[in-house]
Amino acid sequence: MCGLYIHIPFCVRKCNYCDFCSVGIGDGDAELTDRLVSCLIRELEQLNITRDHADRFSGFTSVFIGGGTPSILPVKQMERLLIAVNKTDFIKPEFTIECNPGTVDKEKLLLYREHGVNRISFGLQSVNEDELKSLGRIHNYADFLTGYNLARKIGFDNINIDLMSAIPGQTPESFRHTLEEVISLAPEHISVYSLIIEEGTPFYDKYHGRSPIDEDTDRQLYEMTHEMLTSAGYLHYEVSNYARLKNDENSYACKHNLNYWRRGNYIGIGPAASSHINGMRRTNTTDIDEYISRIKSGSKPYDEVEYLTSDQQLIEAIYLGLRTSEGIDFRILSDEFDFDIQRKLSPDLLDYWRREKLVNISDDKLVLTPLGFWFSDSIINQLI
Numbered sequence: 001m002c003g004l005y006i007h008i009p010f011c012v013r014k015c016n017y018c019d020f021c022s023v024g025i026g027d028g029d030a031e032l033t034d035r036l037v038s039c040l041i042r043e044l045e046q047l048n049i050t051r052d053h054a055d056r057f058s059g060f061t062s063v064f065i066g067g068g069t070p071s072i073l074p075v076k077q078m079e080r081l082l083i084a085v086n087k088t089d090f091i092k093p094e095f096t097i098e099c100n101p102g103t104v105d106k107e108k109l110l111l112y113r114e115h116g117v118n119r120i121s122f123g124l125q126s127v128n129e130d131e132l133k134s135l136g137r138i139h140n141y142a143d144f145l146t147g148y149n150l151a152r153k154i155g156f157d158n159i160n161i162d163l164m165s166a167i168p169g170q171t172p173e174s175f176r177h178t179l180e181e182v183i184s185l186a187p188e189h190i191s192v193y194s195l196i197i198e199e200g201t202p203f204y205d206k207y208h209g210r211s212p213i214d215e216d217t218d219r220q221l222y223e224m225t226h227e228m229l230t231s232a233g234y235l236h237y238e239v240s241n242y243a244r245l246k247n248d249e250n251s252y253a254c255k256h257n258l259n260y261w262r263r264g265n266y267i268g269i270g271p272a273a274s275s276h277i278n279g280m281r282r283t284n285t286t287d288i289d290e291y292i293s294r295i296k297s298g299s300k301p302y303d304e305v306e307y308l309t310s311d312q313q314l315i316e317a318i319y320l321g322l323r324t325s326e327g328i329d330f331r332i333l334s335d336e337f338d339f340d341i342q343r344k345l346s347p348d349l350l351d352y353w354r355r356e357k358l359v360n361i362s363d364d365k366l367v368l369t370p371l372g373f374w375f376s377d378s379i380i381n382q383l384i
Helices: 030-045 047-053 075-085 106-114 129-135 141-154 172-185 202-207 215-231 255-261 288-297 310-321 330-337 347-355 370-374 376-383
Strands: 002-008 060-067 090-099 119-125 159-165 189-194 234-238 241-244 265-269 274-277 280-284 302-307 359-361 365-368
Touching: 002 030, 002 075, 002 255, 030 047, 030 075, 030 265, 030 288, 060 255, 075 106, 090 255, 106 141, 119 129, 119 141, 141 159, 159 172, 159 215, 172 215, 189 215, 215 234, 215 241, 215 370, 255 265, 255 310, 310 330, 310 376, 347 359, 365 370, 370 376
Parallel strands: 002 060, 002 265, 060 090, 090 119, 119 159, 159 189
Antiparallel strands: 189 241, 234 241, 265 274, 274 280, 280 302, 359 365
16 A cells, blocks of 8 residues: 655644644735645656655555645646646545635535545534634634535535644533534544644743643543544544444545554655655655755755664554554564564553553454543553
């Protein structure tokens, strides 16, 4: 498997919590966005050169255009990019575009559909106007509903909605209202992330690096999310992600992200985009102007290439595996890394995790429970 990620580093306005590689460009900067799209296409075209580094490359099984706000791109610029993407090799891909309410319309959604996009991810965050304003979002709930209903009418049958908990001023009651509203829309996938105060953001200065709500309330919101979404038929398949079931064997879990968590190969295009190919990792420059300059001159957009050691790959296998409902497979750790996790851990620690209902352990797997997901950082630190 190999995923393709394309980064669009533009937003109308940067949100108060965001530390992603993105810049606010208001109503648009046609010259800058056009140059960026031209460079994304050129980097895509250079993939034929880089494939010799991926001896197992056999086509992309997923494509994800993220940001930033990809839906900020005008129709003609996005069309150029989508045409270029469709010239690459595909194997029945899951093809996602992130859309922010207030930046998407019928013309754009029809364009996405025409060029093979089959999954839309809407950044809603909250249905409460005060919370959206606190975050610095440019939309209201009505804007989101307009875009969501339009996407459904056009034929998108795989939609994700991003939500956020631990927002300044948020209460359990207001968060419950958000969950109830979103559940009533029956999206195929819901992601719920607890706000993290990141250095270099307006929220970091305002809250001095601390969460705006206390840990007990944060945990209450997490438990409410799990209870309400699983009761509504969603599978809690990753710490922050929930998917409706398609049938008895499959769900609407995001294939692109599952590939990350399974340590699969992926190639990143655009500023700050990362790639992982058979244990080799690299990240493009985060400076947008520098990225454009390098691509135009034919230089590599990344600075360094890191080849992960066996120990680093083992740590990733444990860390990423325990973020998902698949857990970690003892046989894979033994075969790939000659690591017997059951012999490394003390029986007392395993008994404690079982007693506190943090883990489920079978003959061949260790899987965190929903409560274990909440304490995952502590458990993973003890494991590695």
